[in-house]
Amino acid sequence: MNIETRVNPEKSHSNIERATANDLPSIQELTNKLFEYEIENGFDDNIESKWSFSAEGEKELQDRITSKNSIGLVNKVDGKAVGYLIGLIRDEETGRLDAKYAELEHMFVSENERGKGIGEALVEAFKSWVKNNDLNKIKVNVSFDNKKAIEFYKKVGLAPADVTMSGEI
Numbered sequence: 001m002n003i004e005t006r007v008n009p010e011k012s013h014s015n016i017e018r019a020t021a022n023d024l025p026s027i028q029e030l031t032n033k034l035f036e037y038e039i040e041n042g043f044d045d046n047i048e049s050k051w052s053f054s055a056e057g058e059k060e061l062q063d064r065i066t067s068k069n070s071i072g073l074v075n076k077v078d079g080k081a082v083g084y085l086i087g088l089i090r091d092e093e094t095g096r097l098d099a100k101y102a103e104l105e106h107m108f109v110s111e112n113e114r115g116k117g118i119g120e121a122l123v124e125a126f127k128s129w130v131k132n133n134d135l136n137k138i139k140v141n142v143s144f145d146n147k148k149a150i151e152f153y154k155k156v157g158l159a160p161a162d163v164t165m166s167g168e169i
Contacts, residue, residue, distance in 0.1 A: 014075055014076070014077050014116070014117075014118055014121065015075070015076045015077075016073055016074070016075050016076075016121055016122060016125045017073070017074055017076065018071065018072065018073060019065045019071075019072030019073060019074045019084070020065065021062065021065065021066070023065070023072065023074050023081060023084075024058070024061060024062055024065065026074060026080075026081035026084070027052070027061055027065070027072060027074065027081070027084050027086070028052040028053055028057070028058065028061060029052075030081065030083070030084045030108045030110070031051070031052035031057070031061065031084075031106055031108070032049060032050060032051075032052050032053065033108055033110070034106060034107075034108035035047050035048070035049040035051060035052070036049045037108070038143065038146075041145075041146070042145065043143035043145055043146045044143055061086070064086045064088060064105070067088070069088055069089045070086070070087065070088035070089065071085075071086070071087050071088070071126065071129050072084065072085070072086050073085045073086075073087075073122055073125050073126060073129075075109070075118045075121065075122055077113065082109065082110045082113040082118065083107075083108060083109035083110065083113060083118045083119065083122055084106070084107065084108060084122070085104065085106070085107040085122040085123070085125075085126055086104075086105045086106040086107070087102055087103060087104050087105055087126050087129070087130075087138075088102070088103055088105055089101075089102055089103075089133060089135065090102070090103045090139075098136070098137055100135055101135060101137040101138065101139055102126070102129075102130040102133070102135050102137065102138045102139070103138075103139050103140065104123070104126060104138060104139070104140040105140075107119065107122060107123075107140075109122075119152060119156075120155070120156055123156040124156075126138070138158065139161070140153060140158060141164075144163070
């Protein structure tokens, strides 16, 4: 999958590619930035910011890139990864009519590249992959207080569906 998308007149082009093993270090770095962003903004204090560099994190990200039931996408500007998306096919919980769905698991666009259509292009490429896998439902978990992310996902055609409640005991 290689999608040429014009996202900003200031840039010559933005290139979305299916991630390969060579992209793993960039995806690890962007995942680290995503987790740090979540922590710094108070959206989730129960994540390990350096997880992507751990043996577990590296293996999971590598598996997401290489498995036939998942996809890694990277957005490159002038050859440098500035955004990524990881998605996978999941089974619905028991009792649901649709047995499978696609989960948008991780997505991040570098701060200085936001607002240029990169996120939208990544989601559109993910939607194409979802359709090619004969699925018709996408889910993403968003921190309740991350209003910018919620608005972004609404903009690309997703709608709030569930609220997960949690508390300390």
